[in-house]
Amino acid sequence: MFDITRRGLIGLGVGAAASLGLVGCGTDGAGGRPRGEHGGGAGAPGAPGGRGGDGRPRRPKNQVRPIGDGSTAYTGKQPNQPARPVPLEPGEKPPQFVVFSWDGAGEVGNGLFPRFLKAAADHGVHMTFFLSGLYLLPESQKRLYRPPNNPVGASAIGYLTDGHVKETLKNVRRAWLEGHEIGTHFNGHFCDGTGSVANWTPAQWRSEIAQAKSFVKEWRTNTGWADLPPLPFDYDKELIGGRTPCLLGQDNLLPAARELGWRYDASSPGGLQCWPRTKQGVWDLPLQGVPFPGRTFEVLSMDYNMLANQSLNSTRAPAYNYPGWRTQATEAYLAGFNRAYETNRAPFFVGNHFEEWNGGIYMDAVEESLKRIAGRKDVRCVSFRQFVDWLDVQDPRILAELQSLGVGEVPGGGWKSLGKGSRSAA
Template identity: 60%
Template sequence: MAAAWRFALGGLAALALTTGASGCSGMTPGDAGPEEGAALPNAVERPSRLIGDGSTAETGPQPRQPKPRRLGPGEKPPQFVVFSWDGAGEDGQKLFSRFRAVGRKYHATMTYFLSGVYLLPYGKRELYDPPRHAAGASDIGFNDVEGVRDTVRQLRGAWLEGNEIGTHFNGHFCGSDDGVGTWTTEEWMSEIRQAESFVKRWKTNTGLRNEPPLPFDYSKELVGGRAPCLEGQHNLIPAARAMGFRYDASSIGGRQVWPRRTGGIWDFPLQDIPVPGEDFETLSMDYNFLANQSGITKGDPSLRDEWGDQMRDGLLAGFNRAYRGNRAPFFVGDHFESWNGGTYMHAVESVIKTVCGKKGVRCVSFKQLADWLDVQDPGVLAKLRTLDVGEAPKKGWGRFLGNRPAASHASTRKASGKDAGKRDGSDGKARRADVRRAAE
């Protein structure tokens, strides 16, 4: 069994073996889940208690969850990698189902940040009352009934395979006038409540009464999200904590160092990573490679392969300097989009294939990472935070973590927002542009 992880299946073992194996790299190949096109697992197979209108159900603990333990003295930390998807939904591109299959194949558990309006059909759009906007407004599209059905089916299967369903909130409002960066804590709380309500009432809002429920209570399962455009974290954090979140993934310009809490919850930022062939870095997200390569308009088709290779190699460079250095968790953000002919989707799939089977690597969700961090000795985490980007312990992990440090955070390096735009001990270069995500 892999270091620092054990799988806890409990009384759900028999079911879990039939519903997919998207766990950590400690899973065995024989645990592979159903192929695409096979019958999706559903909540009827598990003891269930319907919630509300039957859109969701309490069915017991989530399958395929690793049970974390504390690092032993001198033990090298796992290399965590989190692949996450903003605005997760299934449309004609079928990228949600594609990457569920990728996760099963390469034993990668992921975080899917669901946009609540993707479970709200256009005809019911006025049920959404966004902060600082008219009822029914949204900067991303609402769904149709069939789109809701398709998305719910993917969410159901993804959760049963062990993936996390987080939130990308709802209307995706950006900008300095009335975007999420201007919202108060109370407005963020309203947005979160509405995101939950659209998930918990999709049957009422679509009329799809005969579909199986989502096999989880979203109010309990929802423990983190990523804000649209990576804006508004300052006022989001207290709202997120009040709503029971355990982490937030909305900050930008993070350095590849071990995470810390902010406002009482874990801060998991997108990270600055190298852009091969350039003298700058950019955020570890497909949109940022798109923006730096071709802008948000359609690029030259003859350059698509080159752009995809550049993103793939940039992600691998970021991964390798953590894997060979301080072992800080590596975060990758993406969208179910076919920008520049789908070259970024090919790049991400290639990275998943390359890294998730490596020794000591755990491709997990943000929730699973938070679980692991929560059980660690605070002093050990504090010591891990003293390692800079790409910095391995000079005398090896056995010496570095051989003796338990005092449970104090006094010795940790403080990385402020200002520091994030400066350089990180790898090549002395700053990233070209603070490119926030402005579209789905």
């Protein structure tokens, strides 16, 4: 798997701006592990439903109800979710939100998907996994994919082996049951030439989204595998946002996203560490510039962009560089987190890939940062879905005050003034 975000390397600092990756955090209200493959309890396959007072079988409370060809199923409300969000009170300091997100979300035998599921469970973290639809489509069936402005079956990323498709299904299933979000990274990851996603129309984005959904909803038909359990969610309802390949094409994606009822998009490059706003009626949740230790410029909050500055796009640079780059990456994550945490409390968004670029140093830096930040006061590591749930219940007046704060800025009258009519300092 080589699913990268090469475009959107905004001119922050060195020509191709950069980004790093991630930060871990303790989460308010995170639940424990589910008890079984389907969450345990009455909804688990084979669990008896019992009988009612009239002697007739009682329907299990969380009965698995297959959807379509049985590739997905309704299994009840998603388990392991935070408490219902509530509005900030006037004068209340907002939580520090951090969102870890993963582009592609395929398991290719390097163990990175389960590694970070374990790290999330160990530290009370929820994440968003932007699943590439093609990662559930066997290469033998690639002609089912009709990418806009590209040949039938074409893809700029490789199709997975059948074994890796099965591992991806296993980990996506586990991720949802443990409380994480399953978004989309679309399909073929086209970033160059006339077929680039940068050139797609809203209608072409609708086609791409429909195909991405179909590969998730019809993997059983496309693979012929009848012995694997379904994905335990209704993807039509689960899918409320995504991130485009190479951070390209958002302007024409958004009309399609809005029509489909999506609530956010995470495709913008070059954002600042400020509170988000909506764009075309959809929450715009961009990757952000964060401090790059030892340099005078900032980098985008994504692992590949960090790599672009450290090794000039090489994914296998000389190993003697790795210790210093690993430290620099870790410190960049922490610097981005701390700047928001200590000032405007803007959410910190980070993008990553399940890749072992440059000896896996970016994965190590992510996990080390997670361990060092987890449990900090007021910190919530959530999925994008959980974050927009929180945004949507806030008082618009208080939210507008938060949005008025610049990078590294606090309300002019301190947090006790929030929502009480004062304005932030200029």
